[in-house]
Amino acid sequence: MKIEGDIDYKKQIERKELELSALLEITQAINSNLPEDSLYKIFNFTLRSNLHIKKLALFVFDKVWSCKVSFGTVNNYQKTKLDDRVKMVKNIHRMTEFENCDFEEFDLVIPVAHKSDTLALVFVGGFENGNEDNLRFIQALSNIIVVAIENKKLARQQLEQEAFRKELEIASDVQRFLFPDKLPNTDRLKVEASYLPHDRVGGDYYDFIPINANQFLICVADVSGKGIPAALMMSNFQASLHTLLRQTPNLTEIIEALNYQVLDSAKGEKFITFFGAIYDLKLKTMVYVNAGHNPPVLCDHTGMRLLEDGCTVLGAMHPLPFINEGFVTDLESFTLFAYTDGLTETANESNQEFGLQSLMDYLKDNSHKDLQTIHNDIIINLDGFKGRNAYRDDITLLSCRVQ
Numbered sequence: 001m002k003i004e005g006d007i008d009y010k011k012q013i014e015r016k017e018l019e020l021s022a023l024l025e026i027t028q029a030i031n032s033n034l035p036e037d038s039l040y041k042i043f044n045f046t047l048r049s050n051l052h053i054k055k056l057a058l059f060v061f062d063k064v065w066s067c068k069v070s071f072g073t074v075n076n077y078q079k080t081k082l083d084d085r086v087k088m089v090k091n092i093h094r095m096t097e098f099e100n101c102d103f104e105e106f107d108l109v110i111p112v113a114h115k116s117d118t119l120a121l122v123f124v125g126g127f128e129n130g131n132e133d134n135l136r137f138i139q140a141l142s143n144i145i146v147v148a149i150e151n152k153k154l155a156r157q158q159l160e161q162e163a164f165r166k167e168l169e170i171a172s173d174v175q176r177f178l179f180p181d182k183l184p185n186t187d188r189l190k191v192e193a194s195y196l197p198h199d200r201v202g203g204d205y206y207d208f209i210p211i212n213a214n215q216f217l218i219c220v221a222d223v224s225g226k227g228i229p230a231a232l233m234m235s236n237f238q239a240s241l242h243t244l245l246r247q248t249p250n251l252t253e254i255i256e257a258l259n260y261q262v263l264d265s266a267k268g269e270k271f272i273t274f275f276g277a278i279y280d281l282k283l284k285t286m287v288y289v290n291a292g293h294n295p296p297v298l299c300d301h302t303g304m305r306l307l308e309d310g311c312t313v314l315g316a317m318h319p320l321p322f323i324n325e326g327f328v329t330d331l332e333s334f335t336l337f338a339y340t341d342g343l344t345e346t347a348n349e350s351n352q353e354f355g356l357q358s359l360m361d362y363l364k365d366n367s368h369k370d371l372q373t374i375h376n377d378i379i380i381n382l383d384g385f386k387g388r389n390a391y392r393d394d395i396t397l398l399s400c401r402v403q
Contacts, residue, residue: 027144036149043145044069047138054126055106060146061087061119062153072126074105087118092135095123110135112142120146178205178238188281189402191218192371194379196342196395203230204340204396205238211249211278219276220293220338220398229270236265237272251278251289252323255311259291262315271315275307275338279331279402286328296338297360299367300331304360307336335367336400337374342393349387358385371399 040058047053048071057077058069065082080102089111095103103109103123112120122142183191191208203223210216221237223230240261244254254276262272275296277288290296290310298305309326339359346354362381366374375397382395 033152036152039145039149040069043141044071046141053124053138055124057103057106057123058142059086059121059123060149075102077123082121086121089118089121092139095125108135110139110142112139112146114143114147114150119150178207178235180208183208187403189216190371190400192375192397192399194375194395194397196379196391198226198342198391198394203234204342204394205234206338206396206398207238207241208400209242209245211245214282215249215278215280217245217276217278218336218338218398218400219274220296220340220396221272221274222293222340222394222396223272224270226394233262233266233270234272237262241276249278251276251287251325255289255291255314255323256320259311259314259320260318263318266315268316271313273313273341275310277307277336279400281402284330284332286326286331286334288326288328289323290326294339294341294344294356296336297363298328298334298336299363300334304364304367331402333403334401335371337363337367338398338400340394340396342391342395343378343382343397345393346382346386346391346395347389348385349389354382354385371401374399 043058044056047056053072055072056070057067057073059065059077059082060068065086067077067080070077089109090113092108092110094108095101095106106123106125108124110122110124111118112122120142122138124138179193179195183193185191193206195204195206197204203226205219205221205223207219208216209219219241221234223234223237237258240258241254244257248254255274258272258274262270272291273293274291275288275293276291277286277296279286286298288307288309290308292311292313295306295308298307307326309324311320311323337359344354344356344359348354358381359378362378363374366377369377378397
């Protein structure tokens with residue numbers, strides 16, 4: 001009996017040494033920053049060789065449950081789907097406790113938890129010496145592996161979020177440089193702009209560009225899509241517009257060139273709506289092109305009108321099927337109000353849009369007010385109209401007054 005006891009004791013010592021060696025190997029592998037697949041292979045080998053487990057399936061939760069390690073099983077658990085109810089498993093259970101279970105060929109299920117979350121489930125069966133020490137070792141080894149992989153995943157997510165944050169900062173800076181630093185505010189000429197981004201980076205653009213002593217261009221544009229690609233695309237568009245305007249004041253030529261540039265850079269996957277108008281202070285005339293944009297409202301001594309002449313959106317086709325320049329004469333004093341579709345398409349809690357008519361109704365009675373008051377009134381009206389609804393899109397307001 002004494003000899004047999006010594007042998008059992010030596011076996012226990014040897015098993016503990018193997019377990020410690022296995023834990024050390026796992027720890028070194030984690031510290032060496034080995035990839036997840038390598039950690040799972042070490043986990044597989046350690047349990048099969050040290051504990052002689054004949055069946056095992058390790059399921060890990062990463063957005064969905066998936067089988068990361070399996071061996072010795074009759075069924076192919078790589079394709080087995082688990083639902084979120086398995087997160088309720090907090091203790092070791094015998095599989096006989098579950099009825100109509102897909103895991104009947106296993107003996108036990110061992111949960112791996114971190115804080116209050118169940119991160120993984122280890123299904124085991126047919127291993128020798130299935131005592132509590134072996135179960136504790138399986139649970140400890142699984143916990144070390146799964147938590148290490150979870151930490152690697154969190155670290156990777158943090159790196160990705162930091163990279164995305166830097167991209168957003170760059171895109172925000174790019175978009176900020178799109179807008180003019182200063183807008184005119186003289187007795188003769190006033191320009192006011194308001195920009196309400198839906199997100200940190202949007203796709204709206206407005207500008208005021210002096211051409212010479214008598215002429216200036218005022219414009220507003222909106223690119224399909226949002227985020228960093230939209231901001232970068234609009235940055236290219238702005239640079240192209242400024243370059244073209246230095247070469248020619250002909251709006252038709254500028255629109256044709258802009259259309260080609262947008263189509264060439266976006267390959268037809270995005271398009272830009274654009275309204276641009278050149279006003280001549282000396283001749284008192286306005287030439288404009290509306291490229292599929294929401295029609296601005298022009299208020300002058302004749303009343304109110306929508307500026308709709310132009311062409312289709314830019315970047316959809318080349319060449320453009322038509323370009324019709326709008327031309328307004330005898331325009332000595334006026335107020336021009338332009339905007340992007342985020343204004344008129346803002347919806348209330350009944351899913352009704354603010355619409356063009358609401359804007360027209362306001363301007364009919366208030367176009368004489370100073371431009372900043374007009375913008376503030378419209379934004380306040382819009383905020384009250386939408387109620388608890390969120391804004392759907394960026395909103396840009398741009399107004400110009402000559403008197």
